[in-house]
Amino acid sequence: MKSSNDFTGIRIGMWLFLYSEIILFGGLFVLYAVYFHRYPDEFVEGGKQLNRIIGAINTIILLISSFTVAASITAIRLQNKKLSLGLLTFSIFCGLVFLINKYFEWGAKFHHDIYPNSDTLVSGPPGQNIFFGLYYVITGLHGLHVIIGMTLLMVSVVLILRNKVHAGRFAVLENCGLYWHLVDLIWIFVFPLFYLVL
Amino acid sequence: MSQEPQHLMSYTKLASVLFALLILTGVTVGVSYIDMGIYNVPVALGIACFKVSLVLLFFMHLKYEGRAIIVSFLSTVCFLAIMISFTFWDVAFR
Known part of the structure:
Protein backbone atom coordinates (compact mmCIF):
# COMPACT_ATOMS: atom_id res chain seq x y z
CA MET A 1 0.00 0.00 0.00
CA LYS A 2 1.62 3.24 -1.08
CA SER A 3 -0.67 5.56 0.81
CA SER A 4 0.66 6.44 4.24
CA ASN A 5 -2.70 7.46 5.61
CA ASP A 6 -4.47 4.17 6.15
CA PHE A 7 -6.14 5.54 9.26
CA THR A 8 -7.92 2.34 10.28
CA GLY A 9 -4.78 0.24 9.91
CA ILE A 10 -2.76 2.65 12.00
CA ARG A 11 -5.37 2.61 14.74
CA ILE A 12 -5.61 -1.20 14.73
CA GLY A 13 -1.86 -1.34 15.30
CA MET A 14 -2.18 1.00 18.27
CA TRP A 15 -5.10 -0.95 19.72
CA LEU A 16 -3.14 -4.22 19.49
CA PHE A 17 -0.47 -2.60 21.63
CA LEU A 18 -3.10 -1.32 24.06
CA TYR A 19 -4.47 -4.88 24.47
CA SER A 20 -1.07 -6.01 25.68
CA GLU A 21 -1.11 -3.14 28.20
CA ILE A 22 -4.60 -4.10 29.37
CA ILE A 23 -3.45 -7.68 29.97
CA LEU A 24 -0.33 -6.45 31.78
CA PHE A 25 -2.34 -4.41 34.27
CA GLY A 26 -5.10 -7.04 34.28
CA GLY A 27 -2.55 -9.54 35.58
CA LEU A 28 -1.57 -7.18 38.39
CA PHE A 29 -5.23 -6.62 39.27
CA VAL A 30 -5.75 -10.39 39.49
CA LEU A 31 -2.81 -10.54 41.88
CA TYR A 32 -4.43 -7.76 43.92
CA ALA A 33 -7.81 -9.54 43.91
CA VAL A 34 -6.37 -12.86 45.07
CA TYR A 35 -4.46 -11.29 47.96
CA PHE A 36 -7.48 -9.16 48.87
CA HIS A 37 -9.44 -12.41 49.10
CA ARG A 38 -6.76 -13.83 51.39
CA TYR A 39 -6.04 -10.81 53.62
CA PRO A 40 -9.27 -8.71 53.55
CA ASP A 41 -8.71 -7.04 56.94
CA GLU A 42 -5.14 -5.92 56.27
CA PHE A 43 -6.11 -4.59 52.85
CA VAL A 44 -8.95 -2.53 54.33
CA GLU A 45 -6.56 -1.28 57.01
CA GLY A 46 -3.99 -0.36 54.36
CA GLY A 47 -6.55 1.38 52.18
CA LYS A 48 -7.57 3.58 55.11
CA GLN A 49 -3.97 4.82 55.36
CA LEU A 50 -4.09 6.20 51.82
CA ASN A 51 -5.39 9.72 51.36
CA ARG A 52 -8.62 9.42 49.45
CA ILE A 53 -8.82 13.17 48.81
CA ILE A 54 -5.47 13.20 46.98
CA GLY A 55 -6.61 10.08 45.10
CA ALA A 56 -9.84 11.79 44.07
CA ILE A 57 -7.99 14.95 42.99
CA ASN A 58 -5.63 12.86 40.86
CA THR A 59 -8.63 11.10 39.30
CA ILE A 60 -10.19 14.44 38.41
CA ILE A 61 -6.90 15.72 36.97
CA LEU A 62 -6.55 12.67 34.72
CA LEU A 63 -10.18 12.82 33.60
CA ILE A 64 -9.86 16.49 32.65
CA SER A 65 -6.60 15.85 30.80
CA SER A 66 -8.24 13.00 28.90
CA PHE A 67 -11.00 15.38 27.85
CA THR A 68 -8.51 18.03 26.68
CA VAL A 69 -6.59 15.45 24.62
CA ALA A 70 -9.80 14.29 22.96
CA ALA A 71 -10.79 17.91 22.34
CA SER A 72 -7.37 18.69 20.83
CA ILE A 73 -8.03 16.07 18.14
CA THR A 74 -11.34 17.74 17.35
CA ALA A 75 -9.54 21.11 17.26
CA ILE A 76 -6.85 19.95 14.83
CA ARG A 77 -9.50 18.47 12.54
CA LEU A 78 -11.35 21.78 12.57
CA GLN A 79 -8.07 23.45 11.52
CA ASN A 80 -7.74 25.22 14.86
CA LYS A 81 -4.04 24.66 15.42
CA LYS A 82 -3.64 27.14 18.26
CA LEU A 83 -6.45 25.66 20.35
CA SER A 84 -5.14 22.15 19.73
CA LEU A 85 -1.65 23.12 20.92
CA GLY A 86 -3.08 24.88 23.97
CA LEU A 87 -5.18 21.86 24.94
CA LEU A 88 -2.23 19.49 24.55
CA THR A 89 0.04 21.71 26.62
CA PHE A 90 -2.63 21.83 29.31
CA SER A 91 -2.83 17.99 29.26
CA ILE A 92 0.93 17.70 29.72
CA PHE A 93 0.66 20.16 32.60
CA CYS A 94 -2.08 17.97 34.14
CA GLY A 95 0.22 14.95 33.88
CA LEU A 96 2.92 16.91 35.68
CA VAL A 97 0.54 17.92 38.48
CA PHE A 98 -0.50 14.28 38.80
CA LEU A 99 3.14 13.23 39.24
CA ILE A 100 3.80 16.00 41.77
CA ASN A 101 0.82 14.80 43.82
CA LYS A 102 2.19 11.26 43.61
CA TYR A 103 5.57 12.51 44.80
CA PHE A 104 4.05 14.06 47.91
CA GLU A 105 1.86 11.02 48.50
CA TRP A 106 4.77 8.58 48.27
CA GLY A 107 6.94 10.98 50.26
CA ALA A 108 4.43 10.98 53.12
CA LYS A 109 4.37 7.17 53.11
CA PHE A 110 8.18 7.01 53.11
CA HIS A 111 8.13 9.40 56.04
CA HIS A 112 5.93 6.96 57.98
CA ASP A 113 8.43 4.19 57.26
CA ILE A 114 6.16 2.53 54.72
CA TYR A 115 8.15 1.54 51.67
CA PRO A 116 9.33 -1.77 50.19
CA ASN A 117 11.59 -3.58 52.67
CA SER A 118 11.06 -0.99 55.45
CA ASP A 119 11.16 -2.20 59.07
CA THR A 120 7.46 -1.43 59.65
CA LEU A 121 6.37 -3.55 56.69
CA VAL A 122 8.84 -6.41 57.15
CA SER A 123 8.03 -6.88 60.85
CA GLY A 124 4.29 -6.13 60.41
CA PRO A 125 1.55 -8.53 59.29
CA PRO A 126 2.16 -10.14 55.85
CA GLY A 127 -1.11 -8.77 54.43
CA GLN A 128 0.01 -5.20 55.08
CA ASN A 129 3.36 -5.84 53.41
CA ILE A 130 1.62 -7.28 50.35
CA PHE A 131 -0.89 -4.42 50.16
CA PHE A 132 1.80 -1.76 50.11
CA GLY A 133 4.02 -3.88 47.86
CA LEU A 134 1.20 -4.00 45.31
CA TYR A 135 0.48 -0.32 45.90
CA TYR A 136 4.04 0.65 44.99
CA VAL A 137 4.28 -1.73 42.02
CA ILE A 138 0.94 -0.76 40.46
CA THR A 139 1.04 2.99 41.09
CA GLY A 140 4.73 3.02 40.13
CA LEU A 141 4.10 1.24 36.84
CA HIS A 142 1.16 3.55 36.24
CA GLY A 143 3.36 6.57 37.01
CA LEU A 144 5.84 5.31 34.43
CA HIS A 145 2.99 5.18 31.93
CA VAL A 146 2.07 8.77 32.80
CA ILE A 147 5.66 9.82 32.02
CA ILE A 148 5.62 7.92 28.70
CA GLY A 149 2.21 9.43 27.86
CA MET A 150 3.49 12.94 28.60
CA THR A 151 6.48 12.29 26.33
CA LEU A 152 4.15 11.16 23.54
CA LEU A 153 2.01 14.26 23.98
CA MET A 154 5.13 16.44 23.78
CA VAL A 155 6.09 14.67 20.54
CA SER A 156 2.62 15.46 19.19
CA VAL A 157 3.04 19.12 20.14
CA VAL A 158 6.34 19.28 18.24
CA LEU A 159 4.81 17.55 15.21
CA ILE A 160 1.89 19.98 15.16
CA LEU A 161 4.30 22.93 15.42
CA ARG A 162 6.23 21.57 12.44
CA ASN A 163 2.98 21.06 10.51
CA LYS A 164 3.62 17.31 10.29
CA VAL A 165 0.28 16.79 12.00
CA HIS A 166 -2.65 18.71 10.50
CA ALA A 167 -6.35 18.36 9.59
CA GLY A 168 -5.57 15.91 6.77
CA ARG A 169 -3.12 13.78 8.70
CA PHE A 170 -3.58 13.40 12.44
CA ALA A 171 -3.07 9.65 13.07
CA VAL A 172 -0.02 10.22 15.29
CA LEU A 173 -1.93 12.61 17.52
CA GLU A 174 -4.83 10.19 17.65
CA ASN A 175 -2.62 7.27 18.71
CA CYS A 176 -0.84 9.35 21.35
CA GLY A 177 -4.31 10.32 22.56
CA LEU A 178 -5.35 6.66 22.74
CA TYR A 179 -2.31 5.94 24.90
CA TRP A 180 -3.15 8.82 27.22
CA HIS A 181 -6.73 7.57 27.56
CA LEU A 182 -5.38 4.12 28.47
CA VAL A 183 -3.39 5.71 31.31
CA ASP A 184 -6.67 7.25 32.46
CA LEU A 185 -8.53 3.91 32.16
CA ILE A 186 -6.01 2.14 34.37
CA TRP A 187 -6.22 4.86 37.00
CA ILE A 188 -10.02 4.60 37.05
CA PHE A 189 -9.54 1.03 38.36
CA VAL A 190 -6.51 1.74 40.56
CA PHE A 191 -8.37 4.49 42.42
CA PRO A 192 -11.27 2.43 43.88
CA LEU A 193 -9.07 -0.65 44.43
CA PHE A 194 -6.48 1.08 46.58
CA TYR A 195 -8.15 4.18 47.96
CA LEU A 196 -11.78 3.18 48.39
CA VAL A 197 -11.62 -0.33 49.89
CA LEU A 198 -13.47 -0.06 53.13
CA MET B 1 -10.37 2.28 -1.75
CA SER B 2 -11.67 5.68 -0.76
CA GLN B 3 -10.69 7.11 2.58
CA GLU B 4 -13.64 7.05 4.90
CA PRO B 5 -13.83 10.20 6.98
CA GLN B 6 -13.72 9.31 10.64
CA HIS B 7 -16.41 10.42 13.00
CA LEU B 8 -15.74 13.88 14.43
CA MET B 9 -16.55 14.31 18.11
CA SER B 10 -18.04 17.69 18.93
CA TYR B 11 -16.73 19.74 21.86
CA THR B 12 -20.11 19.76 23.58
CA LYS B 13 -20.38 15.98 23.43
CA LEU B 14 -16.88 15.53 24.85
CA ALA B 15 -17.62 18.07 27.58
CA SER B 16 -20.83 16.29 28.59
CA VAL B 17 -18.93 13.00 28.82
CA LEU B 18 -16.37 14.70 31.07
CA PHE B 19 -19.18 16.10 33.19
CA ALA B 20 -20.68 12.61 33.62
CA LEU B 21 -17.26 11.21 34.54
CA LEU B 22 -16.71 13.89 37.19
CA ILE B 23 -20.16 13.25 38.69
CA LEU B 24 -19.45 9.51 38.83
CA THR B 25 -16.11 10.18 40.55
CA GLY B 26 -17.99 12.20 43.17
CA ARG B 67 -15.66 -4.27 13.24
CA ALA B 68 -11.97 -5.26 13.47
CA ILE B 69 -11.24 -3.07 16.47
CA ILE B 70 -14.53 -3.76 18.25
CA VAL B 71 -14.25 -7.56 17.90
CA SER B 72 -10.59 -7.63 18.93
CA PHE B 73 -11.30 -5.37 21.90
CA LEU B 74 -14.17 -7.56 23.09
CA SER B 75 -11.93 -10.63 22.72
CA THR B 76 -9.37 -8.98 24.98
CA VAL B 77 -12.04 -8.26 27.58
CA CYS B 78 -13.25 -11.88 27.35
CA PHE B 79 -9.70 -13.12 27.80
CA LEU B 80 -9.33 -10.94 30.87
CA ALA B 81 -12.64 -12.22 32.26
CA ILE B 82 -11.51 -15.83 31.75
CA MET B 83 -8.17 -15.09 33.40
CA ILE B 84 -9.86 -13.53 36.44
CA SER B 85 -12.66 -16.09 36.84
CA PHE B 86 -10.42 -19.17 36.43
CA THR B 87 -7.92 -17.78 38.90
CA PHE B 88 -10.75 -17.30 41.36
CA TRP B 89 -12.08 -20.81 40.84
CA ASP B 90 -8.68 -22.03 41.85
CA VAL B 91 -8.27 -19.71 44.83
CA ALA B 92 -11.83 -19.96 46.20
CA PHE B 93 -12.07 -23.78 46.18
CA ARG B 94 -8.54 -24.62 47.13
Whole structure:
Protein backbone atom coordinates (compact mmCIF):
# COMPACT_ATOMS: atom_id res chain seq x y z
CA MET A 1 0.00 0.00 0.00
CA LYS A 2 1.62 3.24 -1.08
CA SER A 3 -0.67 5.56 0.81
CA SER A 4 0.66 6.44 4.24
CA ASN A 5 -2.70 7.46 5.61
CA ASP A 6 -4.47 4.17 6.15
CA PHE A 7 -6.14 5.54 9.26
CA THR A 8 -7.92 2.34 10.28
CA GLY A 9 -4.78 0.24 9.91
CA ILE A 10 -2.76 2.65 12.00
CA ARG A 11 -5.37 2.61 14.74
CA ILE A 12 -5.61 -1.20 14.73
CA GLY A 13 -1.86 -1.34 15.30
CA MET A 14 -2.18 1.00 18.27
CA TRP A 15 -5.10 -0.95 19.72
CA LEU A 16 -3.14 -4.22 19.49
CA PHE A 17 -0.47 -2.60 21.63
CA LEU A 18 -3.10 -1.32 24.06
CA TYR A 19 -4.47 -4.88 24.47
CA SER A 20 -1.07 -6.01 25.68
CA GLU A 21 -1.11 -3.14 28.20
CA ILE A 22 -4.60 -4.10 29.37
CA ILE A 23 -3.45 -7.68 29.97
CA LEU A 24 -0.33 -6.45 31.78
CA PHE A 25 -2.34 -4.41 34.27
CA GLY A 26 -5.10 -7.04 34.28
CA GLY A 27 -2.55 -9.54 35.58
CA LEU A 28 -1.57 -7.18 38.39
CA PHE A 29 -5.23 -6.62 39.27
CA VAL A 30 -5.75 -10.39 39.49
CA LEU A 31 -2.81 -10.54 41.88
CA TYR A 32 -4.43 -7.76 43.92
CA ALA A 33 -7.81 -9.54 43.91
CA VAL A 34 -6.37 -12.86 45.07
CA TYR A 35 -4.46 -11.29 47.96
CA PHE A 36 -7.48 -9.16 48.87
CA HIS A 37 -9.44 -12.41 49.10
CA ARG A 38 -6.76 -13.83 51.39
CA TYR A 39 -6.04 -10.81 53.62
CA PRO A 40 -9.27 -8.71 53.55
CA ASP A 41 -8.71 -7.04 56.94
CA GLU A 42 -5.14 -5.92 56.27
CA PHE A 43 -6.11 -4.59 52.85
CA VAL A 44 -8.95 -2.53 54.33
CA GLU A 45 -6.56 -1.28 57.01
CA GLY A 46 -3.99 -0.36 54.36
CA GLY A 47 -6.55 1.38 52.18
CA LYS A 48 -7.57 3.58 55.11
CA GLN A 49 -3.97 4.82 55.36
CA LEU A 50 -4.09 6.20 51.82
CA ASN A 51 -5.39 9.72 51.36
CA ARG A 52 -8.62 9.42 49.45
CA ILE A 53 -8.82 13.17 48.81
CA ILE A 54 -5.47 13.20 46.98
CA GLY A 55 -6.61 10.08 45.10
CA ALA A 56 -9.84 11.79 44.07
CA ILE A 57 -7.99 14.95 42.99
CA ASN A 58 -5.63 12.86 40.86
CA THR A 59 -8.63 11.10 39.30
CA ILE A 60 -10.19 14.44 38.41
CA ILE A 61 -6.90 15.72 36.97
CA LEU A 62 -6.55 12.67 34.72
CA LEU A 63 -10.18 12.82 33.60
CA ILE A 64 -9.86 16.49 32.65
CA SER A 65 -6.60 15.85 30.80
CA SER A 66 -8.24 13.00 28.90
CA PHE A 67 -11.00 15.38 27.85
CA THR A 68 -8.51 18.03 26.68
CA VAL A 69 -6.59 15.45 24.62
CA ALA A 70 -9.80 14.29 22.96
CA ALA A 71 -10.79 17.91 22.34
CA SER A 72 -7.37 18.69 20.83
CA ILE A 73 -8.03 16.07 18.14
CA THR A 74 -11.34 17.74 17.35
CA ALA A 75 -9.54 21.11 17.26
CA ILE A 76 -6.85 19.95 14.83
CA ARG A 77 -9.50 18.47 12.54
CA LEU A 78 -11.35 21.78 12.57
CA GLN A 79 -8.07 23.45 11.52
CA ASN A 80 -7.74 25.22 14.86
CA LYS A 81 -4.04 24.66 15.42
CA LYS A 82 -3.64 27.14 18.26
CA LEU A 83 -6.45 25.66 20.35
CA SER A 84 -5.14 22.15 19.73
CA LEU A 85 -1.65 23.12 20.92
CA GLY A 86 -3.08 24.88 23.97
CA LEU A 87 -5.18 21.86 24.94
CA LEU A 88 -2.23 19.49 24.55
CA THR A 89 0.04 21.71 26.62
CA PHE A 90 -2.63 21.83 29.31
CA SER A 91 -2.83 17.99 29.26
CA ILE A 92 0.93 17.70 29.72
CA PHE A 93 0.66 20.16 32.60
CA CYS A 94 -2.08 17.97 34.14
CA GLY A 95 0.22 14.95 33.88
CA LEU A 96 2.92 16.91 35.68
CA VAL A 97 0.54 17.92 38.48
CA PHE A 98 -0.50 14.28 38.80
CA LEU A 99 3.14 13.23 39.24
CA ILE A 100 3.80 16.00 41.77
CA ASN A 101 0.82 14.80 43.82
CA LYS A 102 2.19 11.26 43.61
CA TYR A 103 5.57 12.51 44.80
CA PHE A 104 4.05 14.06 47.91
CA GLU A 105 1.86 11.02 48.50
CA TRP A 106 4.77 8.58 48.27
CA GLY A 107 6.94 10.98 50.26
CA ALA A 108 4.43 10.98 53.12
CA LYS A 109 4.37 7.17 53.11
CA PHE A 110 8.18 7.01 53.11
CA HIS A 111 8.13 9.40 56.04
CA HIS A 112 5.93 6.96 57.98
CA ASP A 113 8.43 4.19 57.26
CA ILE A 114 6.16 2.53 54.72
CA TYR A 115 8.15 1.54 51.67
CA PRO A 116 9.33 -1.77 50.19
CA ASN A 117 11.59 -3.58 52.67
CA SER A 118 11.06 -0.99 55.45
CA ASP A 119 11.16 -2.20 59.07
CA THR A 120 7.46 -1.43 59.65
CA LEU A 121 6.37 -3.55 56.69
CA VAL A 122 8.84 -6.41 57.15
CA SER A 123 8.03 -6.88 60.85
CA GLY A 124 4.29 -6.13 60.41
CA PRO A 125 1.55 -8.53 59.29
CA PRO A 126 2.16 -10.14 55.85
CA GLY A 127 -1.11 -8.77 54.43
CA GLN A 128 0.01 -5.20 55.08
CA ASN A 129 3.36 -5.84 53.41
CA ILE A 130 1.62 -7.28 50.35
CA PHE A 131 -0.89 -4.42 50.16
CA PHE A 132 1.80 -1.76 50.11
CA GLY A 133 4.02 -3.88 47.86
CA LEU A 134 1.20 -4.00 45.31
CA TYR A 135 0.48 -0.32 45.90
CA TYR A 136 4.04 0.65 44.99
CA VAL A 137 4.28 -1.73 42.02
CA ILE A 138 0.94 -0.76 40.46
CA THR A 139 1.04 2.99 41.09
CA GLY A 140 4.73 3.02 40.13
CA LEU A 141 4.10 1.24 36.84
CA HIS A 142 1.16 3.55 36.24
CA GLY A 143 3.36 6.57 37.01
CA LEU A 144 5.84 5.31 34.43
CA HIS A 145 2.99 5.18 31.93
CA VAL A 146 2.07 8.77 32.80
CA ILE A 147 5.66 9.82 32.02
CA ILE A 148 5.62 7.92 28.70
CA GLY A 149 2.21 9.43 27.86
CA MET A 150 3.49 12.94 28.60
CA THR A 151 6.48 12.29 26.33
CA LEU A 152 4.15 11.16 23.54
CA LEU A 153 2.01 14.26 23.98
CA MET A 154 5.13 16.44 23.78
CA VAL A 155 6.09 14.67 20.54
CA SER A 156 2.62 15.46 19.19
CA VAL A 157 3.04 19.12 20.14
CA VAL A 158 6.34 19.28 18.24
CA LEU A 159 4.81 17.55 15.21
CA ILE A 160 1.89 19.98 15.16
CA LEU A 161 4.30 22.93 15.42
CA ARG A 162 6.23 21.57 12.44
CA ASN A 163 2.98 21.06 10.51
CA LYS A 164 3.62 17.31 10.29
CA VAL A 165 0.28 16.79 12.00
CA HIS A 166 -2.65 18.71 10.50
CA ALA A 167 -6.35 18.36 9.59
CA GLY A 168 -5.57 15.91 6.77
CA ARG A 169 -3.12 13.78 8.70
CA PHE A 170 -3.58 13.40 12.44
CA ALA A 171 -3.07 9.65 13.07
CA VAL A 172 -0.02 10.22 15.29
CA LEU A 173 -1.93 12.61 17.52
CA GLU A 174 -4.83 10.19 17.65
CA ASN A 175 -2.62 7.27 18.71
CA CYS A 176 -0.84 9.35 21.35
CA GLY A 177 -4.31 10.32 22.56
CA LEU A 178 -5.35 6.66 22.74
CA TYR A 179 -2.31 5.94 24.90
CA TRP A 180 -3.15 8.82 27.22
CA HIS A 181 -6.73 7.57 27.56
CA LEU A 182 -5.38 4.12 28.47
CA VAL A 183 -3.39 5.71 31.31
CA ASP A 184 -6.67 7.25 32.46
CA LEU A 185 -8.53 3.91 32.16
CA ILE A 186 -6.01 2.14 34.37
CA TRP A 187 -6.22 4.86 37.00
CA ILE A 188 -10.02 4.60 37.05
CA PHE A 189 -9.54 1.03 38.36
CA VAL A 190 -6.51 1.74 40.56
CA PHE A 191 -8.37 4.49 42.42
CA PRO A 192 -11.27 2.43 43.88
CA LEU A 193 -9.07 -0.65 44.43
CA PHE A 194 -6.48 1.08 46.58
CA TYR A 195 -8.15 4.18 47.96
CA LEU A 196 -11.78 3.18 48.39
CA VAL A 197 -11.62 -0.33 49.89
CA LEU A 198 -13.47 -0.06 53.13
CA MET B 1 -10.37 2.28 -1.75
CA SER B 2 -11.67 5.68 -0.76
CA GLN B 3 -10.69 7.11 2.58
CA GLU B 4 -13.64 7.05 4.90
CA PRO B 5 -13.83 10.20 6.98
CA GLN B 6 -13.72 9.31 10.64
CA HIS B 7 -16.41 10.42 13.00
CA LEU B 8 -15.74 13.88 14.43
CA MET B 9 -16.55 14.31 18.11
CA SER B 10 -18.04 17.69 18.93
CA TYR B 11 -16.73 19.74 21.86
CA THR B 12 -20.11 19.76 23.58
CA LYS B 13 -20.38 15.98 23.43
CA LEU B 14 -16.88 15.53 24.85
CA ALA B 15 -17.62 18.07 27.58
CA SER B 16 -20.83 16.29 28.59
CA VAL B 17 -18.93 13.00 28.82
CA LEU B 18 -16.37 14.70 31.07
CA PHE B 19 -19.18 16.10 33.19
CA ALA B 20 -20.68 12.61 33.62
CA LEU B 21 -17.26 11.21 34.54
CA LEU B 22 -16.71 13.89 37.19
CA ILE B 23 -20.16 13.25 38.69
CA LEU B 24 -19.45 9.51 38.83
CA THR B 25 -16.11 10.18 40.55
CA GLY B 26 -17.99 12.20 43.17
CA VAL B 27 -20.53 9.41 43.58
CA THR B 28 -17.89 6.72 44.01
CA VAL B 29 -16.02 8.76 46.64
CA GLY B 30 -19.28 9.57 48.44
CA VAL B 31 -20.45 5.97 48.42
CA SER B 32 -17.12 4.81 49.84
CA TYR B 33 -17.91 6.62 53.12
CA ILE B 34 -21.03 4.51 53.59
CA ASP B 35 -20.33 1.11 55.11
CA MET B 36 -22.31 -1.44 53.11
CA GLY B 37 -20.31 -4.46 54.20
CA ILE B 38 -19.42 -6.75 51.32
CA TYR B 39 -21.24 -4.56 48.79
CA ASN B 40 -18.69 -1.73 48.88
CA VAL B 41 -16.25 -3.39 46.52
CA PRO B 42 -18.81 -4.46 43.88
CA VAL B 43 -20.40 -0.98 43.91
CA ALA B 44 -17.02 0.76 43.53
CA LEU B 45 -16.01 -1.59 40.70
CA GLY B 46 -19.41 -1.23 39.01
CA ILE B 47 -19.03 2.55 38.91
CA ALA B 48 -15.44 2.14 37.68
CA CYS B 49 -16.63 -0.14 34.86
CA PHE B 50 -19.25 2.42 33.87
CA LYS B 51 -16.65 5.22 33.83
CA VAL B 52 -14.26 3.10 31.80
CA SER B 53 -17.02 2.36 29.28
CA LEU B 54 -17.65 6.10 28.86
CA VAL B 55 -13.95 6.77 28.25
CA LEU B 56 -13.68 3.88 25.80
CA LEU B 57 -16.84 4.67 23.86
CA PHE B 58 -16.42 8.43 23.49
CA PHE B 59 -12.87 9.59 24.29
CA MET B 60 -11.35 6.59 22.52
CA HIS B 61 -14.29 6.64 20.03
CA LEU B 62 -14.76 2.88 20.20
CA LYS B 63 -18.43 3.53 19.47
CA TYR B 64 -17.56 4.68 15.96
CA GLU B 65 -14.87 2.13 15.14
CA GLY B 66 -15.05 -0.62 12.55
CA ARG B 67 -15.66 -4.27 13.24
CA ALA B 68 -11.97 -5.26 13.47
CA ILE B 69 -11.24 -3.07 16.47
CA ILE B 70 -14.53 -3.76 18.25
CA VAL B 71 -14.25 -7.56 17.90
CA SER B 72 -10.59 -7.63 18.93
CA PHE B 73 -11.30 -5.37 21.90
CA LEU B 74 -14.17 -7.56 23.09
CA SER B 75 -11.93 -10.63 22.72
CA THR B 76 -9.37 -8.98 24.98
CA VAL B 77 -12.04 -8.26 27.58
CA CYS B 78 -13.25 -11.88 27.35
CA PHE B 79 -9.70 -13.12 27.80
CA LEU B 80 -9.33 -10.94 30.87
CA ALA B 81 -12.64 -12.22 32.26
CA ILE B 82 -11.51 -15.83 31.75
CA MET B 83 -8.17 -15.09 33.40
CA ILE B 84 -9.86 -13.53 36.44
CA SER B 85 -12.66 -16.09 36.84
CA PHE B 86 -10.42 -19.17 36.43
CA THR B 87 -7.92 -17.78 38.90
CA PHE B 88 -10.75 -17.30 41.36
CA TRP B 89 -12.08 -20.81 40.84
CA ASP B 90 -8.68 -22.03 41.85
CA VAL B 91 -8.27 -19.71 44.83
CA ALA B 92 -11.83 -19.96 46.20
CA PHE B 93 -12.07 -23.78 46.18
CA ARG B 94 -8.54 -24.62 47.13
